Amino acid sequence: xxxxxxxxxxxxxxxxxxxxxxxxxxxxxxxxxxxxxxxxxxxxxxxxxxxxxxxxxxxxxxxxxxxxxxxxxxxxxxxxxxxxxxxx
Numbered sequence: 001x002x003x004x005x006x007x008x009x010x011x012x013x014x015x016x017x018x019x020x021x022x023x024x025x026x027x028x029x030x031x032x033x034x035x036x037x038x039x040x041x042x043x044x045x046x047x048x049x050x051x052x053x054x055x056x057x058x059x060x061x062x063x064x065x066x067x068x069x070x071x072x073x074x075x076x077x078x079x080x081x082x083x084x085x086x087x088x
Contacts, residue, residue, distance in 0.1 A: 001066045002074040010085040013056035018085040023047045025080055031067025033077065044077070 010018060014035075026033040026044040033044030035053060037060075042049030044063065055061055063081070065073040 001064065002070045003062055003064050004074050004078050005060050005062050006078050006081045007060050008055055008057055008081065008085075011057055013059065014050050014053060014061075016051070019047050019050040021085065022050060022077070022080065026073070026077060029065070029067070029069050029073040029076075031065045031070045031073045033073060034064040034066075036062040036064060 008014065012018060014022065023045055034041050035044050035050060035055075036042075037053045037055050040053060041064070042053055044050065053061075061081075063074060063077050065071075065077075067073075
């Protein structure tokens with residue numbers, strides 16, 4: 001299991017478009033992916049789950065991956081949150 005904390009630095013947090021991009025990226029991996037905020041954990045492959053977190057700009061979330069490609073998943077999803085969601 002890999003866990004990494006990341007700060008949401010895009011303006012809107014994990015709302016519709018950024019959440020959809022995260023789910024699309026997470027779904028490429030075999031590993032189970034979860035996001036956690038303030039003790040609430042949801043599937044990183046569920047847009048409804050991500051949006052229900054209510055994760056806003058500046059908040060720190062944990063990305064959790066469990067499975068055979070967990071290291072690659074954590075690396076790519078961390079990069080996406082830190083850099084790729086700014087454009088969406």
